[in-house]
């Protein structure tokens with residue numbers, strides 16, 4: 001017996017779903033947001049290897065030489 005679904009055009013229902021979520025911004029992200037909120041300062045991080053400043057800040061990479 002043939003699968004009945006193979007004999008018809010599948011129906012597609014288009015919609016949107018709401019998926020509330022929260023996540024931790026981590027140590028560096030928290031510092032950035034707290035400095036901004038409490039002191040109106042924009043906090044970045046400077047890479048000790050290439051001297052670039054990252055904004056938004058990111059945690060310095062572990063030494064891989």
Ligand SMILES: [Zn+2]
Nearest residue numbers: 047049050051
């Ligand atoms: Zn770097």
